[in-house]
Amino acid sequence: MTTVESSAARPGRIARAATIYGFLTLAALVTLFPLIWTALGSFKPGVEVLLPTLFPRNPTLSNYTSLLGGEDFYRYFVNSVAIAVFSVAGNVLLCSMVGYALAKLAFPGKRLVLGAVLITIMVPGVVMFVPLFITVNGLGLTNSYGGMIVPFLVGAGGVFLFRQFLLDIPDELLEAARIDGAGEFRIFFRVVLPLCGPALATIGLLTFMSTWNNLLWPLVVAQSKELYTLPVALAFLSQGDGTINYGVMFAGSVLTIAPIVLVFLFLQRYFISGIATTGIK
Incomplete structure (x- = not known):
């Protein structure tokens, strides 16, 4: 009886764990998104920084060379x-x-x-x-x-x-x-x-x-x-x-x-x- 109840409860525990980890992953992504945007934006040239795209189309180090120059x-x-x-x-x-x-x-x-x-x-x-x-x-x-x-x-x-x-x-x-x-x-x-x-x-x-x-x-x-x-x-x-x-x-x-x-x-x-x-x- 205990084994049957345990087997029946296992999918519920897995679902709860998946929900919790999914929520935590989403919260982490929302928190880190500004940092990710900043890091990727630092490789964008010129006006491309203002475009609503996450990844740079033409990656460049010109921003870093200009800053460190x-x-x-x-x-x-x-x-x-x-x-x-x-x-x-x-x-x-x-x-x-x-x-x-x-x-x-x-x-x-x-x-x-x-x-x-x-x-x-x-x-x-x-x-x-x-x-x-x-x-x-x-x-x-x-x-x-x-x-x-x-x-x-x-x-x-x-x-x-x-x-x-x-x-x-x-x-x-x-x-x-x-x-x-x-x-x-x-x-x-x-x-x-x-x-x-x-x-x-x-x-x-x-x-x-x-x-x-x-x-x-x-x-x-x-x-x-x-x-x-x-x-x-x-x-x-x-x-x-x-x-x-x-x-x-x-x-x-x-x-x-x-x-x-x-x-x-x-x-x-x-x-x-x-x-x-x-x-x-």
Whole structure:
């Protein structure tokens, strides 16, 4: 009887599974379609970019050669890499240190600091834009790499993520290190950080993505062309004679997206583990 019921239910399970996977495949295609259109459009010459066709009729690399032909593009790329690397390093180090203090240390005002972190997460970034620019301008950091890096060396979201992750580390492990005579800095660098791989990868990837794609802040702070990042430069390079060169814009978008995709593919296992461990939705 059980075998008969199982055989009768099997087609239903297969149908449900096929429906679910079909829906997920369709959702993935809809999500990826703009990226596919951009990638294929970067190989279309001239006005063919504006035609409602997915695949290029006469594939060409002219958009890439036009974009890479100037020395300025490499300067913009180096600027983006430098700003992203320093921002990631700062967030990984400083967010982990503050998160460790909030999770494992006792000090006066700890609840107030945690409350300030949570409030900062709730405040939209655009609200802080003008006060942040006034502060940076007052410190004389406009039109400099420091002005684009220093304000984002530590983020409230990263602090909260590290705190949540470090709460799961047993206090007994830290007490054992203290009994052996280790100080807090030694405990942090020798005991805590090696256990924070998923959290470090998650913060590193999120910081890299937000910094690499940032357009508005570098556009305002970088007042000279030599300090432009890729998103800012792409907004100007895609225009010529008052018209938008969509082919060059698509090629630049592909070259801008590629590093993010590569970094994510390299860190995706740790990223997913970090998100699942901290319970961030």
